[in-house]
Amino acid sequence: MTKLADLCPETVKISATGKDGKTVEIDLPVLYPTCGPPAIDIKSLYTQTGMFTHDPGFTSTSSCSSDITFIDGPAGILMHRGYRIEDLAKHGTYLEVVYLLLNGELPTETEYTSFEREVVHKML
Secondary structure, three states: OOOHHHHOOOEEEEEEEOOOOOEEEEEEEEEOOOOOOOEEOOOOHHHHHOOOOOOHHHOOOOOOOOOOEEEEOOOOEEEEOOEEHHHHHHHOOHHHHHHHHHHOOOOOHHHHHHHHHHHHHHHO
8 A cells, every 4th residue: 555655745635524514735845864764744723723632642643853863652763863862872982972952963083083172171
């Protein structure tokens, strides 16, 4: 079965027919993240329909848009800037992670050496 996400749409059209036979259609934009499945942007849903969504347990709703993090709780994935947190914790040094948080990327060997010297100098 083809899923809607497989079609890579720019918008999703929602159509509803009332008891009186009148039909209302709305278009909602589709957002494509760096990681994970696309999301239907429903921020205008209430304005356009007068209705809310219902998602018990918050299981299929993204809570925010982020250019630096990705979270998939059921799959156990937590990433920062494309790096899995468990890999950073297991294989990165404290100063490498600090550098990543400050600069948005892991340091090269030269950058790390310079950064380490700067941190040590400021601590003394």
